[in-house]
Amino acid sequence: MIFSAWGGLRGAVGIALALLLKKEVLEYSEAESLSEDTRRQYEQFVQKLFGMVGGVACLSLIIAGPTSGPLLRILGLVTPTETRSKVVHNHEKHLAKDILIEYMNLLSEKGFEHVDFAIVKQRVSILRDVSPEIFHSAIELYKKKFPSKLLPNGLTNVAAHIGSCDFVLDHQNVSDGAKQAPKSRNTVYCFKDLPDENALVEERRLFVECVKNEYLTQLQCGELDSRSSIPWSLLQSVRCAEEAAANGLPMNDWASLESSNLLLFDKALHAYRVGALCNRQRGDEDYNTIRTKVLQSLSFIKAHCASQEIFKDKLASVETHSLSLTEKRVIDESREQVARADAVVNAFDSHDVNNIKSQYVCQVLLHKSARHFEHLAHSGLVTEREASVFLERFGLELNQLRLSSELQASTSSDFDSVT
Numbered sequence: 477m478i479f480s481a482w483g484g485l486r487g488a489v490g491i492a493l494a495l496l497l498k499k500e501v502l503e504y505s506e507a508e509s510l511s512e513d514t515r516r517q518y519e520q521f522v523q524k525l526f527g528m529v530g531g532v533a534c535l536s537l538i539i540a541g542p543t544s545g546p547l548l549r550i551l552g553l554v555t556p557t558e559t560r561s562k563v564v565h566n567h568e569k570h571l572a573k574d575i576l577i578e579y580m581n582l583l584s585e586k587g588f589e590h591v592d593f594a595i596v597k598q599r600v601s602i603l604r605d606v607s608p609e610i611f612h613s614a615i616e617l618y619k620k621k622f623p624s625k626l627l628p629n630g631l632t633n634v635a636a637h638i639g640s641c642d643f644v645l646d647h648q649n650v651s652d653g654a655k656q657a658p659k660s661r662n663t664v665y666c667f668k669d670l671p672d673e674n675a676l677v678e679e680r681r682l683f684v685e686c687v688k689n690e691y692l693t694q695l696q697c698g699e700l701d702s703r704s705s706i707p708w709s710l711l712q713s714v715r716c717a718e719e720a721a722a723n724g725l726p727m728n729d730w731a732s733l734e735s736s737n738l739l740l741f742d743k744a745l746h747a748y749r750v751g752a753l754c755n756r757q758r759g760d761e762d763y764n765t766i767r768t769k770v771l772q773s774l775s776f777i778k779a780h781c782a783s784q785e786i787f788k789d790k791l792a793s794v795e796t797h798s799l800s801l802t803e804k805r806v807i808d809e810s811r812e813q814v815a816r817a818d819a820v821v822n823a824f825d826s827h828d829v830n831n832i833k834s835q836y837v838c839q840v841l842l843h844k845s846a847r848h849f850e851h852l853a854h855s856g857l858v859t860e861r862e863a864s865v866f867l868e869r870f871g872l873e874l875n876q877l878r879l880s881s882e883l884q885a886s887t888s889s890d891f892d893s894v895t
Contacts, residue, residue, distance in 0.1 A: 488533070490529040490532065490533060491526075491529055491530060491533055493529075494522075494525055494526040494529040494530075495526070497522060497525065498522040498523075498526060501518050501519070501521075501522050502519070502522075504518075505518050505519070560862075563858075564858060564862050567849075567852060567857065567858060568602070568866075569610060571602055571845060571848050571849070572602050572603060572605075572606050572610055573610050573613055573614045573617070574844075574848065575600070575602055575603060575841050575844060575845060576603065576606065576610070576611065576614035576634075577614050577617055577618050577621065578840070578841060578844055579593075579596065579603075579634075579837065579841060580614070580615075580618045580627070580628055580631065581618070581622065582837050582840065583628035583629075583630040583631065584622075584625050584626075584628045585778075587774070587777075587821070587833065588630075588833055588837065589628060589629055589630050590630070590830050590833075591630060591830065591833055591834050591837050592633065592830070592834055593630070593633045593634045593637050594633075594637060595831075595834040595835075595838070596834060596837055596838055596841070597637055599835075599838040599842075599873065599876075599877055599880075600838055600841045600842055600845070600873070601869065601873060602841075602845055603841075606638055607638070608638055608639060611634070611635065611638050615627065615631070672802055673724065675800075675802045676724075676802050676805060676806070677721060677722070677724055679791070679802055679803060679806050680717075680720075680721035680726075680727060680806055680809075681718065681721045681722070682787075682791075683727070683783055683787055683806050683810065684714060684717045684718050684721055684727070684729075686782075686783035686786050686787065687714060687717070687729070687779045687780060687783045688711065688714045690778070690779035690782050690783055691707065691710050691711060691714065691775065691779055694775055694778070694779065695707050697840070697843060697844070698839060698840060698842070698843025698844070698847075699775065699778075699836075699839070699840050699843075700775055701771075701839065701878070703878070704768070704771075705768075706768065706771055706772050706775065709733060709772065710733070710772065710775060710776065710779075712732065713729040713730070713732040713733045713776075714729065716728075716729060716732035717729035717732070726809050727806070727809040727810060727813060728813070729776075729813060730776065730813045730816045730817055733772060733776065763828065766824050766825075766828055766829075766832070767832050767881065769820060769821075769824075770821055770824065770828075770829055770832045770833075771832065771836060773817040773818070773820050773821045774821070774833070774836060776813075776814075776817045777814050777817050777818060777821075780810045780813060780814050780817075781814065783810065784807055784810055784811070787803065787806065787807060788807070791803050832881075835877060835880075835881040838877055839874070839877060839878075839881075842870050842873055842874050842877065843874070845866075845870050846866075846867055846870040846871070846874075849863045849866045849867060849870075850863065850867070
């Protein structure tokens, strides 16, 4: 549309209208009893108009003609050159490295150490052709980005699928030196002052606000599926926690999640998305119920743990680096909520839970892949057309993942049958 507006018909319509007007004026001047001076004046006006239209048409050829090629290249409407193809391929390799680093970070979180890379590799296409060189480069960058973290144990599984034979020895050497890795500082509490009830109400509100912001961040980053009922139920639990804090009651947002009446609504969404009876399999509804509760628990646990770290960092005393007993009580209440959510996850079959976690990891990585190319397009490093190819690809993989994740697929091969 932009190029059509720029090129246009190059004055063809204007010249045709000018010729038509000249003909009409000549016929009118001959038919009417006009003086010779008036007839000549009309003819001069028509000739001037024709000259102006022709000049504009010529000017459009001079300006729009030479600039059409660069405009086509800017809009990405020409066949990419070999150089552009190499640039895009290099961006793809950088994305694979960044996604590997994000995957390592997810593996380092509690409960994700048993995620199967075979499932992730099959569902996140950017990781299918990762070379050992990119794998080792990602490891080095991970060490620099997270110096206080050890390499996750799950990397051995990644190395086996990539074909990096020399990683096993390196990983064992890192594990042997684990005692030398920097450890996180233990939380220090000040026991001078007893808990203040008024301060407790205010700090509960602060903590609940931190949890709410973490949910919104998860939603923005793609860790929460906006099409499910889970984000709504989590934010509803925040509102219940805010009311409890205002009434001086302890934190108990997990109880509001367990008493939520969204299960029937989520079942209706599930039936609609998988095609109701057409794609239903035995056990789908039970598996979807497990999936909803596990994903709900994972988001709940992550938000509370992140809020605890923010609470410790921002509310600790500058002089003594310690927390008051009031702040300790708020953190203890949060830990109790996390323990209850963790118990729900542990009550389900470990194979189902690991499968759901693998699907969750795939969802996060695909969202980050899409945002990576959106950022490249916004920065001008790739054209809109080049970025759209990858965005369509990641969007298709996300849709396939959403459908397959709602069906009871025990192995990665089930993914191929779901289209």
